[in-house]
Amino acid sequence: MKKVVIIGGGAAGPKTAAKLSRLDKNIEIELYTQENMVSYSACGLPFYIEGLITDINNLIIRTPEEFQKQGVKIFLNSKCTKINPQEKNVEILNLQTNEKKLVSYDNLVIATGARPFIPPIANIGLNNIFSLKTLNDGIKIRDKMRKSKNALIIGGGNISIELLWAFTKNDIKTQVIERSTHMLNMLDDEMGELVEHYILGNFGNIIKIHTNQEASEFIGDNNNNVIACKLNNGDVIETDFVIIASGIVPNSEIFKEAGGILSIRDTIKVDTYMQTNLKDIYACGDVVANYNIVSHKPAWIPLASTANKEGRIVALNINGMKEAFHGVLSSVVTKFHNLTIASCGLSERDAKQNGFTPISAMVTKKDKAGYMPDAQEITLKLVADYYSQKILGAQAIGPGDVHKRMGTVVACIMSDFKVDDLLNLDLPYAPPYSPTIDPLLTVAQIIGQKIFNLNK
């Protein structure tokens, strides 16, 4: 009987296990995770902290017992410490008993994910300095938040935005320290500024964003509890607790030590079939490098949606079906209060850096027929290449339905749409759903006109 060993219990590993167990009842599947839980939605944690989700168990997708019923053996608190590709086995450390054992495999799937990046800030080991990755992290942060008045978030990415809202909704005075000129660096400057303008315009009384700043040192009290953070510019920010959200690093060390080839930012390099350079070893999820469909370059866009796609592909390939994964568009969406912020493809800045000649346009328009009482604004920026006229990327923010347009643009970019093709999009129209001319078509018209004028 063929035996497949999966390392990692986040999104990709469990997806591989579940799919594989459905495809072939005669495969022996074992999944090892160093955590005490498997298959949960880490993306839901900010909404648990916010209070929108009251029972953290709702974030569990499949329990170990459910996996057992499907014929998948789950080993919790079991850390893979070494891969022996010649011997085709892995070394597993039981974190509860401290015992080690060797587990043999016919196919190995590395889905070890990523961990929070811990920046070199002095005294980062003080109490009440958290990062958010596991269910336990979520519980600890929520408990501490409910006893606190002030919070500090180091870093200005998607998770920061969602936690910023979670804290704001709970009346916590929150400050953010961001190294670059604005939060959410996947956005072009003017879009990032609009986001900050919205946040501060509506909640400036309890939110402060320090851009172009870095934290240099945490200050603690006699009990080693953090009480303040010192910035590079000398400013000192008092706080009851700290969130470190300065990015993540892939858990690729054991793979590298076994002779595995890495890609961008130490992620695991895989081919389109999710195979690594090591025989019979696949990798998927947050630990692997992605291929960016627009830039044609490796990228690292770790997301649960991609992890699920990749886990499925790995299962199909182990089952002999030769299925390829074509890559990603860097599609991202996040939420602050009623504001949706989304992007896909290349920003104008990234487009330039990748050798394109971007032409862009931006519109602010109602998301429904203007006379509908619940119509809301969205601001949409579209980026196209002047020479090929292909759509390269889009960014959108607003209280209106941003995500809808983004899904459409994603399909357009993945099919090499030109600006003119977008103008012909027969989007279903009725007043509760869009204006007669959708904002997406309006912004494409403006780009078309700009290109036309340049060619005159």
Add this chain to the structure above:
Amino acid sequence: MKKVVIIGGGAAGPKTAAKLSRLDKNIEIELYTQENMVSYSACGLPFYIEGLITDINNLIIRTPEEFQKQGVKIFLNSKCTKINPQEKNVEILNLQTNEKKLVSYDNLVIATGARPFIPPIANIGLNNIFSLKTLNDGIKIRDKMRKSKNALIIGGGNISIELLWAFTKNDIKTQVIERSTHMLNMLDDEMGELVEHYILGNFGNIIKIHTNQEASEFIGDNNNNVIACKLNNGDVIETDFVIIASGIVPNSEIFKEAGGILSIRDTIKVDTYMQTNLKDIYACGDVVANYNIVSHKPAWIPLASTANKEGRIVALNINGMKEAFHGVLSSVVTKFHNLTIASCGLSERDAKQNGFTPISAMVTKKDKAGYMPDAQEITLKLVADYYSQKILGAQAIGPGDVHKRMGTVVACIMSDFKVDDLLNLDLPYAPPYSPTIDPLLTVAQIIGQKIFNLNK
């Protein structure tokens, strides 16, 4: 100075006028309409009747005065009675003075739209039998509804669905007479049945739907007010007023009389540049035939969104820019209470009729991560061709975000996506916006599996 005469004041005519006036300040533009208002959103009328929109003037997009400022002359109550293509002029009847005049043109744009089809039911001339097309129709229906207890709708299309909700919300007991097996015949049977199941399950106390029935005769009182309707099966339905929503017919008669060539269902035949067979005469909007991109056949899908696209194309072509309109996907969306109903491309039934070998799948899934408190269900049906594996169409209903998925599918169909391409769609994911695996990807996976199994 070049003179462009536009006949019709709905969506396409005013769009042509507005776009043309921006493109070229040196064109003389005259627009004639038989109505007493120009450029309004007829699609908004059901929401006015419902009471969601309180001021009917909100439905007016551009007033005649605003057009005048843009250099477009608007002539209200002015009906075009004859086209003389040899002399390059049109005969205009002033409906207020009953005077006729000849108006010459360099380019003529026929945007005469469509009118309600009046079925051959006896006594259809009785009072309180309405159809919905103009602002005045909307006002009359709203006024009558507010004084009524019972309503009867003849026909089960999109407008019927929206009016059915408008009346239901206003506590009017409403009955619908539908000739075929279910309302909304753009849907396949099982989807149409789901819609009726939802409507009757939630509002069966005040709504009754008579399928496979036709009205044969209206019955009036001594004041010629309708009081009942007799069906083919002999049943008599009492009512305070009646809506005739049995489809529409194109206002193409004057064009035909001038030697114009018609297409499907008496719509005007145009080429991809919206040119008719008559020299220097364009046509656009509800009066023209569309080209269905999937079936490669003429279709008639009169919608304001398409009218706007076509109006723009006509303006660009009159301005010498040679812009093509590629056709439509029959994209439709409508709303009943909190239920969205949408379709695009070919239904499974239409796919068979058009010579495809459709493979379909249907899923019911949450529209957001299942643990989000506001997650709602959608039921999505996808149709693909077995041999080419191309996506042919989609239908979706539900209280969840149906329209979002439809926009994405539209882009996929218009770019000749195969089922496998859909599986790779990098839709932006976060728990408030979609499950990690979007319903669209789930339903595509099922079709992929079906095709795979058939090929084994």
